[in-house]
Amino acid sequence: MSPPLAGEIVAPPIPEYLKKVYWWAYLHPKAVHLFEREWLVNLILWGNYQPLCDAALADLRGAGQQRILQVACVYGDLTERLLGLMEPQSRLDVIDVAPIQLDNLQKKLAPDTRLHLHQQDSRSLSFAEGSFDRTLLFFLLHEQPEEVRRATLAEALRVTRPGGKVVIVDYHRPLPGHPLYLVMKMILGTLEPFALDLWRQEIRDYLPPTANLVSFDKVTSFRGLYQKIVIQP
Ligand SMILES: C[S@@+](CC[C@H](N)C(=O)[O-])C[C@H]1O[C@@H](n2cnc3c(N)ncnc32)[C@H](O)[C@@H]1O
Numbered sequence: 001m002s003p004p005l006a007g008e009i010v011a012p013p014i015p016e017y018l019k020k021v022y023w024w025a026y027l028h029p030k031a032v033h034l035f036e037r038e039w040l041v042n043l044i045l046w047g048n049y050q051p052l053c054d055a056a057l058a059d060l061r062g063a064g065q066q067r068i069l070q071v072a073c074v075y076g077d078l079t080e081r082l083l084g085l086m087e088p089q090s091r092l093d094v095i096d097v098a099p100i101q102l103d104n105l106q107k108k109l110a111p112d113t114r115l116h117l118h119q120q121d122s123r124s125l126s127f128a129e130g131s132f133d134r135t136l137l138f139f140l141l142h143e144q145p146e147e148v149r150r151a152t153l154a155e156a157l158r159v160t161r162p163g164g165k166v167v168i169v170d171y172h173r174p175l176p177g178h179p180l181y182l183v184m185k186m187i188l189g190t191l192e193p194f195a196l197d198l199w200r201q202e203i204r205d206y207l208p209p210t211a212n213l214v215s216f217d218k219v220t221s222f223r224g225l226y227q228k229i230v231i232q233p
Helices: 016-021 023-027 029-035 038-044 048-056 078-085 101-109 148-161 181-191
Strands: 069-072 089-098 114-119 134-139 158-172 213-220 226-232
Touching: 016 023, 016 226, 023 029, 023 101, 023 114, 029 038, 029 101, 038 114, 048 213, 048 226, 069 078, 069 114, 069 148, 078 089, 101 114, 101 158, 134 148, 134 181
Parallel strands: 069 089, 069 134, 089 114, 134 158
Antiparallel strands: 158 226, 213 226
């Protein structure tokens, strides 16, 4: 892990919702062993893992010496692909609140001086305002209770420079008649108690009311089940 930043001296505790709801997916060593398989992540996303990664990466690539923040680790090869697109002088910071996830990410990536890992909670990041050109949240918000989701979005906007981009990929309410509508409603309603919030409400509704945005663009895919949002603060 990278040396602590100012304000990062004390490692944040694992949030209660993560311990209670997602221990089986992110915290247990056997979970990491089980889920760190791209075919399984792809199955969970109904074959859409690579298209969803492509959609995120399309808004993260760009000329120059970029500084990118990935908020939370992701199973599969998204971070590796992101590094593959970045210039030699760029820098990628990845935060996660779970040390086991940061260790797993470190192990699956080749050593890279552009990569910096930090144990941080997305609710209160130890980065200065406007530190990043791009900030990525990939399937994080649906796993967070509403107040955590609001704080995460506020922090993502705070640490992204004006004119930069916050890129969000997550679940969305599918179109009526979607063949997976009922199956997904049952799966998310059973295993992921905060996820259906994103079916009921727009991510825009969770942004700070005072947020001053240059632009806010949303596209959906797979007949509405997934969304990508690109915000320019
Ligand atoms: C990005 S999300 C979901 C990713 C997606 N399901 C996948 O892996 O393909 C999972 C990560 O979010 C992290 N996480 C959840 N709440 C967090 C928080 N408040 N701060 C930082 N990381 C958090 C978990 O520890 C986990 O590593």
